[in-house]
Amino acid sequence: MQETYHKFWSHCLGREIEMLSFGNWGYPVLLFPTSMGRYYENKDFKLIESARWFIESGKIKIYCIDSIDKDSWYAKHLHPATRIYNHTCYDRMLNEELVPSIRQECNVEKIGVAGCSFGGYHALNFAFKHPDKVAYMFSMGGAFDIKQHLEGHYDDNVFFNNPPDFIPDAQNSHFYDMKVVLGTSEHDFCKGENEWMSQILHRKGINHWLDIRPFANHDWPIWREMFPDYLSKI
Template identity: 30%
Template sequence: MEVQYHKFYSPSLNRDMECKVYGHAGRPVLFIPCQDGRFFDFENFHMTEVWSPWIDSGEVMVFSIDTIDSETWSNKSGDPRWRICRYEQWIQYITDEMVPFMRNMANERNGWDGYPRILVFGCSLGATHAANLYYRRPDLFDRLLALSGIYTTEYGFDQYMDDLVYANSPVHYLANIAPDHPYIDMYNQQKSVICVGQGPWEIPDSTWQMKSILESKDIHTWVDFWGYDCAHDWDWWYKQVTYFVPYLLG
């Protein structure tokens, strides 16, 4: 498996950011680590082994990035307005800097000439971020795999609400999306999966909310609830990746 390390300055965040790339060709995949996670977690937690059939065959290239959760969602003692502004800068880093980087590499490696869209994947709080990116920007992300996430900003910001918190809380903004919004057609031409277990350490409440909202808006996302033995842990996420990725790549 080809592995690359990259470090470059982010104008959006005013700091250096690091990432790793796994694979030599194929569809670009953005992996967002769990809460407070780092760019090397995809490898350190053995997701490389689970994804290796698709990486080694040249079906996907996985780009694993850093979170800044310690400054934003996890920083409960910080000023909430500052924290959500900082989070929005991280979103801009992904959409304005990482997406072009990923597209350029995918075009170069595959001999493409265009604007390939991206599968975004995460577990736990990484799933929260992944779903937010997918539903906010279906023009950039055409596949979603969100495992064991929470889809309301209340997890990081409690009852605080402003324009940016709202804009990053899928439970809130999808509930109010207009029936004729063009994004609904885009979602329905794409593939998305939200999955959560109902066992130890899982919090399925907001996934139930998402299911209800998505159905009421006729947004076609596969929302799947696994059993009461399914825990909030890597061993279950490995099984879910193996189960859902063939559907998403098909």
């Protein structure tokens, strides 16, 4: 399984950012880490290994981008307005720098995005902010209301990065072309958030799959079962 390390300068972030990619060719999936996770986390916890067949057969190419959660949502030393502003810079890096590069490299119009736990938030938030660039969205154990990280602070940047707030009134024809999976499990403490997001999407007529797996917790073993299953839908 081909593994490539990348480091590139982001003008949007004003810093270098790191990434691993897996595979030589295939449909691109941008995979986010969990809370404050690094670009190598999904490899270390064997999520990449669960997708080995898709990668080695040239069907899928996975890009594991770093997070800046320690400087945004989890940066308790910063004012909440600064935290959310830093996230908007991260979103600009994804939208204006990384994703256009992936689309060009893989010769596709739209990509897939995925993530476990807080990575599921990143995947869903990016997909519904930029649905013209996303064909597949797989969230595994995600939670989507981020207001809890901001001590009551609320502004436009919060609104437009909090999916339960901005999705109900958002209008975009690309929403109805996306393949959306909300993966959770019977004993996942994020199960309620997935059911809530499913209701929001249902009211908008957005087709999706709310996948509630039995007997499992909010942890890597069930996510390693989900991920190859979801990749098989591409």
